[in-house]
Amino acid sequence: MAITMLYFAWVRESIGVGEEIVDPPEAVRTIADLVDWLRERSRGHAEAFSDLGRLRAALDQQFVPLDAPLGNAREVALFPPVTGG
Amino acid sequence: MIRVSVQPAAIDVASELAAVEASGAGGIASFTGLVRADDGVTELELEHYPGMTEAALTTLAEEARQRWGLLAVNVVHRIGRMAPGERIVFVATAAPHRAAALESCAFLIDKLKTGAPFWKRERRNGKARWVEIRGADQEAADRWQQ
Numbered sequence: 655m656a657i658t659m660l661y662f663a664w665v666r667e668s669i670g671v672g673e674e675i676v677d678p679p680e681a682v683r684t685i686a687d688l689v690d691w692l693r694e695r696s697r698g699h700a701e702a703f704s705d706l707g708r709l710r711a712a713l714d715q716q717f718v719p720l721d722a723p724l725g726n727a728r729e730v731a732l733f734p735p736v737t738g739g
Numbered sequence: 740m741i742r743v744s745v746q747p748a749a750i751d752v753a754s755e756l757a758a759v760e761a762s763g764a765g766g767i768a769s770f771t772g773l774v775r776a777d778d779g780v781t782e783l784e785l786e787h788y789p790g791m792t793e794a795a796l797t798t799l800a801e802e803a804r805q806r807w808g809l810l811a812v813n814v815v816h817r818i819g820r821m822a823p824g825e826r827i828v829f830v831a832t833a834a835p836h837r838a839a840a841l842e843s844c845a846f847l848i849d850k851l852k853t854g855a856p857f858w859k860r861e862r863r864n865g866k867a868r869w870v871e872i873r874g875a876d877q878e879a880a881d882r883w884q885q
Contacts, residue, residue: 663786663858664869712856715791731788731856735872738785738816738857739772739828739848 655726659692661702662733665709668702685711686720688730702732710735740811741804743796745787747819750826755813762811764833768840770848776823779863783827785818788856792816795855799847807843809834814847816857846883853880 656677666672682691686706693700703709711718712731724730740762752771759767774783800812811833821827830847834840859870 660788662788662856663860712788712791715788715794717795717854731791733788733856734858734869736853736856737859737870737872738787738855739852739876 657688657724657727658729660729660731662731665702665733669696669698683723684720685713685718685722685724685730685732688724689720689732708734741797741800742811742813742815743793743800744815745789745792745796745818746815747817750815750817750829752826752829755815755829756831759811759813759831759833762833764810764840765835766837766840767831767833768837768844769829769831770844771826772828772848774821774823774825774827780823780861782820782822782862784820784860784862784867785816785827786858786860787816787818791856796851799850799854802850803832803843803847806846807832807834807839809839809843812843812847814851816851816855818857849876849879849883852876 656675659674659676661669661672678688678691682688689703693703710733711720713722713727714729742758796814800814803809804812809832813831815829817827830844832840832843853876860867861870
């Protein structure tokens with residue numbers, strides 16, 4: 655099922671786009687699986703996702719841990735730890 | 740009343756305060772965060788996640804309203820580029836008495852730093868750098884766990 659990916663801050667800069675539509679295979683069940691799978695797309699993806707410890711995620715606009723199941727997610731965002739305020 | 744604004748425009752403190760004073764509260768607490776000129780920072784740029792940012796701030800404001808019985812909450816966060824000395828964030832809370840207003844205001848600014856999708860990039864000596872998360876910010880947010 656197609657998922658809209660959103661990237662922010664240096665994740666977006668490494669990948670080169672802020673948004674893309676992807677269609678992962680069945681075996682991709684969690685956000686961490688998705689990140690592993692996305693790594694193969696380009697050098698930029700591989701670079702952005704080289705250290706999972708520096709990555710945070712949101713699933714349909716809710717913060718979730720990287721081991722969260724994708725379920726029927728429509729929108730997944732990957733980004734660095736937030737630094738507002 | 741809950742008001743949340745994520746805006747490129749400058750923050751007008753007088754009108755933002757007036758909005759919560761209209762709630763009929765006995766006390767208003769507010770916090771204004773300014774862009775610091777740490778180590779020669781010449782510009783700060785704020786990126787955010789449109790849609791999720793507003794929802795996350797509204798959820799935090801609603802949590803504060805319920806926990807402290809607030810009459811009004813106003814959260815304003817700037818996005819885009821700004822210079823040192825400019826206002827980047829404003830939080831105001833209105834309550835029947837001062838303790839609830841002061842505590843909830845501190846809660847909101849602490850939680851906002853780790854609970855809303857904003858990312859800061861600072862520019863110094865012509866070079867831009869994404870700001871890293873500070874451990875102290877996470878600790879400040881965690882102290883409000885009930």
